[in-house]
Amino acid sequence: MTASATAVRMTGISKAFGGVRALDGVSFEVLPGEVHALLGGNGAGKSTILKVLNGVHRPDQGAIEVAGVPLTTHTPEASRAAGIAMNYQEMSLIPTLTVAQNIFLTRECRDGKGFIDDREAERRAADIFAMLDVFVDPKAVVGDLGAGQKQLTEIAKAISQDAKVLVLDEPSTALAVSDVERLFIFLRKLKAKGVAIIYVSHRMDEIARIADRATILRDGRHVITAPLSELPIDTMIEHIVGRRSKGLSDVERGEAVKGEVLLELANVSGLQKPENISLTLHRGEILGLAGLLGSGRSSLARVIAGIEPVVKGEIRIKGRVVSIRRPGDAIAAGVALVPEARATQGIIPAHSVASNMVLAVIDRLSTVGLVDAKAANDLTDAQIERLRVKTAGRDHAVSTLSGGNQQKVVIGKWLATNPDILILDEPTAGIDIGSKSEIIRLVRELAAAGKGIIMISSELSELLTACDRILVMSEGRVHQDLVREALEDPSVPADDLAHRLQAAEQRLQIEIQKALAVQEVSNG
C-alpha cells in the first residue's frame, strides 16, 4: 500500500483532556472507496479521534495525512479544505436558519453580483434530497424540524461538500428504516466514485451490511482493524467490551431482598415514547433499563417523574393509582429523578454543597419563609457522611468537586426528599472508573436500605453490576425482561468475576441487537 493510496492516515494520535487520556497513540487508516466502520463503547475515543480529524481538537501528539498530504493546521476550515466532510449528531446545524441556508453555510451560492442567492441554494438542496430519495423542505427553519429531518439535513450538509472523505457519526439514530436503506444505496454510489467513508454506529446489523472494514477502539486505544468478513458480530462485541469492566467486577452483589411492590405501570404510553409499558418495581430491587440512544429509556423516566405527560395507561404507587401531572406530584408520591444532564439539570455549579443539597426540601426546612440554617447544615453534613462525598466542606462550591462527588450531591439532594422510588438516569456519565464503582456500590446500599431503584445506563457493565433485573428497550417498547442471573454464562468459572461480567455483557449486547432486529422486521 503506497502513501498516496490512503485517503486518511492518522499515526500515533494522543489527546488528553485535563488529566484524562481520551486517545493514546491511536493509528487509523482509511482507503479510498471503502466504508470503514469505527466502533467502540462509550468513552472509547471514537468522537475524539473524529474531532481531531475534523480539526475541532488539536492532537497532543501524532500526525495526520489526507490523501498523502500532511495536515498541519488543526482547524475545521483546514480539514474541510483538505476534503474532509463530517456530520455531527445535530451539532453543526443553526436552529434559526433554513435547511438550505444550513446546508450551504460558509459555501453560499452567489448570484452574478456576488450576493447570496438563497433560491439557488434551495434548488440545489432539493436536488440533494432528491438524489437521496427523501423529502425535506429546503425552506423550512431547522428549529421547527423533527429529529429525523434534522439528521437528513446534517447528512445533506456533509455530502454536499463533494468531499474525498465523508465521516458519518451515528447517521441513522433518528432515521426511519426506509431512510437508512436509501442512505445505504447512496453511500454505495459514493463508494464507487472513490470516496472514503468513515461510519460510526452502535448498530452492529447496520455495520455488517454497509462496512468493508472496521477499526475498534477501547479506552482510547486501538484494538483491531480487520475486514468485516473476519469480524462476526460476536467477535466485534468481544473486542468492544474487552476487559474494561475491571474495577466494576469487584463490586459485591449481595442477594437482593425483595419487599412489597412499590411501583406498577400498566400499559403506560407517553407522547411519542414510551409505548405501552407495563412493569413492576419492588422495594429493595434495582431495575435496569438497557437500550440504545433514543430507545425511550429517558422518556420513560421522565414520564414517571412527571416531566412528560402520561397519555395512556395507569401508574400505581404502593397499590394506589396516582395521577402524576407535574414533577411536584411525583415528588409528593415519593418518586425522585436524578436526571441525565448533571451539569444543567442536576446541580447549580456555582452554589455551595449545602445549598444544592437542601434545594428540593427548602420548604420543609423553612419557618415563616426563612431557611433554618442549622437544620440545613445538619442535613448536609449527614448526607456528606452517608454518601461519603469528598469535599473540603459544605460551604465549597459544587463546581470544585469531582464529577463523581457532584453526582453524589445530586443523589443526596433527592434522598433528602425521602423518596421510596429513586430513578437514576445515566448516573455515571463522565465519571472516572473508580468513582463509578463507588456510585454503584452506593446504589446497591440504597436498595438494601429499602428503596426501589430504576437505573438507566449506556454502559452495560454497570447495569449488570448494579441491577437485579434488566428491561431491554427499543423504539419506546420493552422487548425483554431479564433477571440478572439469566445473563450469566455458566461455562465461565464463578470466581473469575471480571470474565463473568464480560460474558454477561456480551449476552446483554446481543439481546439489545436482537431487539433492534425485531423492531425492523415489524416496521418493514
Next chain:
Amino acid sequence: MANAFFANWRQNIIYIGFVAVFLVFAVTLADKGFLNPNNLLNIVRQTAMIAVMAIAMTFVLSAGEIDLSVGAVAGLSTVTVAMAIAAGGPIVGVGAGIATGLAVGMFNGWLTTRIGIPSFLTTLAMMGIAKGVAMWISATAAVPILSPGYSWLFGGGNLGPVPVLLFWMAVLGGIGHIALRRSGFGRRVLATGGGETAAHYSGIDTKAIKFKVLVISSLAAALAGMLYAGRLQSGRFQLGEGDELSVIAAAVLGGTSLFGGKGTVIGTIVGALMIGLINNGLILMGLEFSQQLIARGGIIILAVALSQKRS
C-alpha cells in the same frame, strides 16, 4: 403573498402597528398639523441618529451580543469631532469621529472576544468611560462648530425639501439590509448568534464575527454623534445620552431577537420611525413629558408582547 403576510402577522406586527399608529394619528391629530410635510420630515430628522445606530445594533443583537455604549460613544464623538474641527478643519474632524468609533469598538471587541468579558458588561463599563472622557476633554462645556459645510453634510442640510439626514438613513439602511440578507458576512453573523457551537463546527470564526459587529456598532455610534454635532452645530457630552435604550427598542420592535440568530434591518428602521412617530404624536396631543414617557413605554410593551411567539 398578502395571505402569507397576515398568516405571519406576529412576525410582521411592526409594519401593521406602524400603519395603524400612523392612521390613528392622521385622523385624531389632523387639525394639529400631523400630516403637514414639515412635521413628517421632522420625525425623520429626530429619528435618523437612532436609526443609524439601530441598523448596526441589529448586527450586534443578531450575533448574540449587545452594545450598551452607543449613546455615550455618540456623545463622545460629538465632542472629539467639534474639537478637531476647531483645531484642523472639517476633514480632520471627520477623521477624529471615525477614529473615536474605531478605537472604542476595537477596545469593546478585544475585551469581549479575547479577555472574555460578556459584551453586556464591557459596553456597560464603556458607557461610563466614554461619557467621562467626553466631559473631561470638553470640561463639560459645549464646543461650537463653525463649519457650515460640515453642518450641511452631517445632519443640518436639506436637498430641496428633503433633509440630508434622510439620505444617510436610507443609504445606510440599504447597505445594512443587503449586508445582513445577502452577504456572506451577514449570514455568518446570523449563524453565530443562532448557534455558536454549530457555527464554529461549520468553520466560522465566531470570535472574529463578534469583534467585527462591535466595531461596526461603535463606528455607527460615532457617525450618529457626527450627525448630532452637525445638526446642532456643536459638540456636547449630553448628546445621545440614553439613546442606547431607544436603539435597542427600535431593533427589538422591528423583529430582531435579543437572543441572537434573527434580525431584520428594514424592521429596525421601521421600529426607529415608529418610536419617532409615537414621540411626535404624543407631543402634538399636548401630553406632558411625564405622560409621554408612560405612554411610550406602554406602546412598546404592547408591540413587543404582540410579536412574541406563543408556545
